[in-house]
Each structure stands twice: as structure tokens, then as C-alpha cells.
Amino acid sequence: SSELTQDPTVSVALGQTVRITCQGDSLRTYHVNWFQQKPGQTPLLVIYGKSHRPSGIPDRFSGSTSGNTASLTITGAQAEDEADYYCNSRDSSGNHNYVFGTGTKVTVL
Amino acid sequence: QVQLQESGPGLVKPSETLSLNCTVSGASVNSGTYYWNWIRQPPGKALEWIGSVYYGGSTNYIPSLKSRVKILIDPSKNQFSLSLSSVTAADTAVYYCANDPGYALYYWGQGILVSVSS
Numbered sequence: 001s002s003e004l005t006q007d008p009t010v011s012v013a014l015g016q017t018v019r020i021t022c023q024g025d026s027l028r029t030y031h032v033n034w035f036q037q038k039p040g041q042t043p044l045l046v047i048y049g050k051s052h053r054p055s056g057i058p059d060r061f062s063g064s065t066s067g068n069t070a071s072l073t074i075t076g077a078q079a080e081d082e083a084d085y086y087c088n089s090r091d092s093s094g095n096h097n098y099v100f101g102t103g104t105k106v107t108v109l
Numbered sequence: 110q111v112q113l114q115e116s117g118p119g120l121v122k123p124s125e126t127l128s129l130n131c132t133v134s135g136a137s138v139n140s141g142t143y144y145w146n147w148i149r150q151p152p153g154k155a156l157e158w159i160g161s162v163y164y165g166g167s168t169n170y171i172p173s174l175k176s177r178v179k180i181l182i183d184p185s186k187n188q189f190s191l192s193l194s195s196v197t198a199a200d201t202a203v204y205y206c207a208n209d210p211g212y213a214l215y216y217w218g219q220g221i222l223v224s225v226s227s
Contacts, residue, residue, distance in 0.1 A: 033213045042205065042220055043156065048213035086156050088214065096144065096169050098158040098214070
């Protein structure tokens with residue numbers, strides 16, 4: 001299986017832009033999805049595929065990938081964006097298996 | 110909109126088998142439209158994908174749990190299930206079920222906390 005590595009913590013000033021990164025070999029082949037998880041809540045899909053947003057997700061969330069690194073960008077971070085964020089992709093087995101990143105805690109100052 | 114709901118015991122003894130069900134509404138588990146997944150999250154830790162089942166019963170599992178896990182589909186109840194054998198305290202986690210239209214874990218259940226303790 002593959003590993004997806006994220007920085008443990010990131011902070012951003014209110015209204016500023018923050019980028020959360022995810023590194024892994026499988027990202028060269030498979031698209032990445034991003035989940036937001038607030039304390040005590042179910043993970044929420046915020047980005048899938050090539051920066052697609054599910055209905056109801058604000059357009060300040062966007063995604064991109066370059067080589068083995070994927071990024072989730074929050075442009076104009078709001079207080080309600082403070083949460084844990086997980087990247088998610090296929091592993092390298094070719095068996096339709098998923099793998100999650102290690103998670104990033106985003107603090108909005 | 111697809112809705113999922115986990116159910117099962119919240120406490121399992123070490124060495125026994127953890128069994129959970131996920132009841133689906135708004136979609137048929139046997140339609141071939143979705144993969145049906147289980148994910149878990151130990152307290153304070155990251156999400157871990159456990160495995161999935163597709164209509165007809167084909168499955169995929171995370172290699173580290175493959176010898177202990179079984180995911181089955183029950184079209185008569187529009188449910189799918191998770192069995193994890195020989196549990197230890199390390200299997201204590203919130204267990205989630207989720208659907209996947211082929212590109213993302215899209216809709217999730219609310220999760221169920223399962224503790225492994227004697």
C-alpha cells in the first residue's frame with residue numbers, strides 16, 4: 001500500500017490563504033480527494049478529482065496536483081474552516097483500494 | 110441523496126469478532142452504481158480505510174487487516190456488513206460506512222464508536 005504524508009499542523013490568519021499539502025507516490029497516477037473533519041463530526045468531502053467541489057462547498061476551497069504532491073488551498077480562510085483535513089487517494093496496488101493521509105490540523109488565527 | 114447508518118454493539122471483548130451493519134437508503138446496494146466502504150478512526154488518530162464491497166460481492170481490503178476482515182453485501186435488507194475477527198484494544202475506533210460512485214467516498218454514515226475491552 002501507499003503512504004500519503006501531510007504536515008501535522010498549519011496556521012493561517014483570518015481572511016488569508018493557506019495551502020495544505022499531501023505527498024505520495026500514488027498521486028502521480030491517481031486523483032486526490034480532500035476531507036474536512038471538525039471535532040466530533042463525520043468527515044466531509046470538500047474536493048474530489050481535479051478540484052471538483054460537492055454541492056454546498058464554498059468556492060474558497062480548491063485543489064491541485066503537481067507530480068507526487070497534491071494541495072488543498074483555502075483562499076480567504078474563515079473561522080469555520082478550522083478543522084482537520086485529510087487527503088485520500090488510491091494506493092498503488094491497482095485493486096481499487098483507498099489510502100488516507102496522515103492529516104493536517106488547520107488553525108485559523 | 111444517499112443516507113447511511115451504522116449499527117451494532119458498542120463494546121466487544123478482546124479476541125472476539127466485531128460485527129457492524131450499514132443500512133442504506135436512497136440507493137440500492139445491488140445496483141452496481143456504488144462501491145460500499147468501511148473506514149475507521151481510532152481516538153485522536155487519522156482515518157483508515159478498511160475495505161469495500163461491490164454488487165455481486167467482490168471485495169477489496171487493506172492488506173494489514175485482510176486476514177481478519179470480511180465485508181458482505183445483503184441486498185434483501187439493503188445493507189452491507191463488516192466483520193473483524195480476533196479484535197484487540199488497537200481496534201477501538203469510530204467505524205464509518207460510506208459510498209463511493211467510483212471516484213470518492215461521497216456520503217458517510219454518522220459513525221459508531223466500538224470499544225474493545227473486557
